[in-house]
Amino acid sequence: MSRTLQLRLAYNGERFSGWQIQPDQRTVQGVLRDAIQNICGETVIPKGSSRTDAGVHAADQVASFTTSSTYTPDVWRRALNAHLPKDVVVLRSSDVHPSFNPTTEAVTKRYRYRIHDGEVRPVLARPFVWQWNSRLDVSAMQKASTLLIGEHDFSSFENPSSPRASKVRKINDLTIQRHTGGECSSDSEIWIEIEGNGFLYNMVRIIAGTLLMVGTGKRPETWVGDVLADRQRTSAGPTAPAQGLLLLQINLKPQTVVAARNGSSS
């Protein structure tokens, strides 16, 4: 009898061509498929909540797959961690309802974008930050960011190569803070944290690139409102590089959590 397993995954995106399987590319979905195949002999393409791009990191991606194996979720977790490469790890595993779909069950997603703003480039945090050579005005970025909170048409913040049917998304939270205690004990790192009910393609990275234009003083705070109103990609700032982006958390629908708690492990 077949059952569905839900996984919580973390990965370092540095050496992956993103989540989604592509021919001749090393992808997270691909190494997960290979690990499942090595463990139980079944070929199954796991589903993911978020199709992270090449270079994007994840602290808590949700994935699921169907299998006829009777291993308990914890045995599956350990076996997967033994078979997966060192830059991916299964944090937790649980049985879920067979209809579970990690894309549609995600209620909110939270991302962190890290910018290092200082002339001296970071050498330890390098694969995880966008290096900007001059000091940014965080206060201006904060004020500008409030214009994006709430439900809006985010057409200006979508990479048009992969358009979604509806451009309306809701941002619940957007906080921008200097992070101290980082490399060399400097305060040269800015964390943009953003939570919403969903994101258009490259939306977080375009928001980061747009807020950076305000942080440099090249654009006034109110400009972000104009960008939003324009509803066209060319009005916004550049797409910030993938390496600064971390998928931080995915919150699932409540019923899914209940199903996981009651799920059979065989």
Add this chain to the structure above:
Amino acid sequence: MSRTLQLRLAYNGERFSGWQIQPDQRTVQGVLRDAIQNICGETVIPKGSSRTDAGVHAADQVASFTTSSTYTPDVWRRALNAHLPKDVVVLRSSDVHPSFNPTTEAVTKRYRYRIHDGEVRPVLARPFVWQWNSRLDVSAMQKASTLLIGEHDFSSFENPSSPRASKVRKINDLTIQRHTGGECSSDSEIWIEIEGNGFLYNMVRIIAGTLLMVGTGKRPETWVGDVLADRQRTSAGPTAPAQGLLLLQINLKPQTVVAARNGSSS
């Protein structure tokens, strides 16, 4: 006229075969020599305060070299950062007395050793921690560590392949704490910070490996005192892996700092 420049460097040790130049190996000293050569045409082997091993990271290494170039220290810093690979950076530069020797001018050195103790391996911090699969007793490690503070013969904590003439060193500070707010917001990371007037070869890593034996409960806290008294390497614990080690800070003699402040920049 020749002058001496002091540099403060940070580097990610992951892709370096350590500080010291070796044939056919990528070393920090080697890439620094190449960068200097590219900038001013002079071939000079820079000196360093600490000969960090392959895989060991540095947040604040001290180096120096002699040159007849008349560039200001700040022009040198910028030029070096433009020529050095992305995993090394010059943090600061200054003119120092021609007799400056980064090895003998170091009064104290401070290192951090990072251990990740949890079954779920860290994927983002991986090149910077020693991954240990079970939870360690930090309180026991703290109590044991107090036996190492002060001036002692550290023969038991020296890799005998590279013996120093005197085995006596003084540890001024040794603190062990759980670090929270790390990857996935877990508290599964332990920082061992150790400051002393000098260290024998692999001494910090052998101390980390010895304290880990106490943390696992395999050895009692008092055992560390016995190890110290034995004065032989075989009594101590294993050498902890290089990747967990970070050279955090080097404090120089006061007169050196004064010389740097008054130093001419041409």
